[in-house]
Amino acid sequence: MADIQLSTAGEESKTLPAGITVAEAVKALCSSKERKKVVAVRAGERLLDMSEPLTEGGVLELVTKDSREGLNILRHSASHIMAQAVVELYGPDIKVAIGPATEDGFYYDFDRKEPFTPDDFEAVESRVREIVAAALPFSRETLSRAEAIKFFQEKGESYKVELLNDIEAETVSIYRQGDFVDLCRGPHIVNTSLLQAFKLIRIAGAYWRGDEKRPMLQRLYGTAFYDAKELKKYLDQLEEAKKRDHRKLGKELELFTISDLVGPGLILWQPKGALARRLIEDYWKDEHYRNGYELLYTPHIAKRDMWATSGHLDFYVNDMFSPMEVEDVSYQLKPMNCPFHIGIYKTRKRSYREFPIRWCELGTVYRFERTGALQGLMRVRGFTQDDAHIFCLPEQLEEEIFNIIDLNLHILKTFGFTEYDVYLSTRPEKYVGSDENWQKATEALKMALEKKGLPYQVDPGEGVFYGPKIDIKIKDVLGRAWQCSTIQVDFNLPERFQLGYTAEDSKEHQPIMIHRALMGSLERFFGVLIEHYAGAFPLWMTPVQAKVLNITDAQLDYAEKVFQQLRMAGVRVENDTRNEKLNYKIREAQLAKIPYMVIVGDKEKDTDTVTVRQRDGKNLEPMSVAAFAEMIREQSRIR
């Protein structure tokens, strides 16, 4: 065979014999240190196993263990190994479906009559370890689609046959390790011994191909890393996330509750949570006032006819609560605030001179969610949107978007979120509005993002049917992403409600409408905040800033005086005058994550001072009550 020219990215090419395997090529091209980290290579579009022969010259892009892709390869292989273990353990009456790598691990779906139990974990894990110890090579074979269909049909693997029927290519690949054979594009690790750090995480049901009309399969989730330390880090992070779970902290800190009395997905804000929410709302309102918004209030129900006009009955009924009859008229609990704001817009004729009109509302909406979807504060049936609608001229669109992004990032920053993923969603298949408008609006969103210098990803076709949108997913302190902010251009509602304004030409035109929410849902955002701060809120939004702790009953009167003085100075303060030891009181205040403990004993009483213990356990120098109040005021200022 002839020679071919191969090189790795950025290096000089070498002449090597055609038909050489990837492993041999890598050996020839890379240092031994580099070589150890390589698990596959990318040649053009394709990822290649180490064992694949190279017949054409070109540039090989190394896929290393420390890359995302390299990790995905390991995890994908891990799913095959787990499937092998399961098939070997639970016999021939089990069918395998699919087993890809995911964001933080992998899964494999099985069709098996008996449910897996946590006890099976042990068995599967130890079987996996045996397979790993056996260092079985992953071998790749290619065959025609027809051959593959025949092969899997004979094995009774009907899911694989179905997959094959949907594949268009005439040649497919299968991978074999030991006696386990799976339809797979690859690539895979060289042999099973590379799987050194793995763990089964959980069992769950999953529909075949995500379709609830099709059979429910059993999905085993696991995760894998090249390095045991990485696995430990991941498991520790899961542990940490569990500690921060807003449902757990919400209960412990008495922030919110969900009661059987009231119903699932409906949030009861307890005094401390309600206070934190008020502080968030006040901040939000102030910030909006400063940015030229006007505040609105609108009701929770409206005539069903309105929802017919708005189009919600056509495209949103499944997410709405059932209607109610009032004096023979049908009313509807609101799933969105927009039509109400339109009701206010339509109170009189509007002039272009008024634009942009910026109206905001903390509007509580109700959406029907299937019981299985509900989750703490994160997914509920009644929630408050920090909503706003901006009515503007086409030429104002870009600047308005820019201003919204600006305000958005500013507010997120105040809550400690400075990292985000930004997505621009473009026109979906089903849409309303003219192509020209879509293009203009998408362009305006894009320009605003670029002017702001925000890196973003385009989500083609993911826009809402009525207009393109920007979504901002914030990253919390554990690096988890939460979708909160959304900015959407709407061509639909102005048309449906026949909105107009008189332009310079004294003719009627249709305004552009922007919907946007920054925190998204106050409930969910609060949930994210609880987890982000692990319940230890910053001073400005913590419900209790300080707690007065007296040492003995001898200081009861002084403690009361200090407490009153702080309260009058605007400090959110509590007074713990119970007949308990200081240690005990400190422990409780600490667990309640109160930023400052104000300790008053005889020493303080005699000198008219307080000793302040911080949440981090450090003591401040004794100071006057006035000085402490001033310190709190200073530190509570939002920058």
Next chain:
RNA sequence: GCUCACGUAGCUCAGUAGGUAGAGCACUUCCUUGGUAAGGAAGAGGUCACCAGUUCGAUCCUGGUCGUGAGCUCCA
């Protein structure tokens, strides 16, 4: 909604070859007046989620309902 698991005092959890229950914390009272993460004692508190069935008898077994969790689906 679907699959699996779970549902015992305010909270965290024990428990019972099926004979109507227990701990720690919290709560109340008393003793103690103690300087930086739990002082001691006593008391009160539960139709063991709800409804049916099996049984002489069910918190425990069976079925259903409701709720919770993990996913699927969906999304603020």
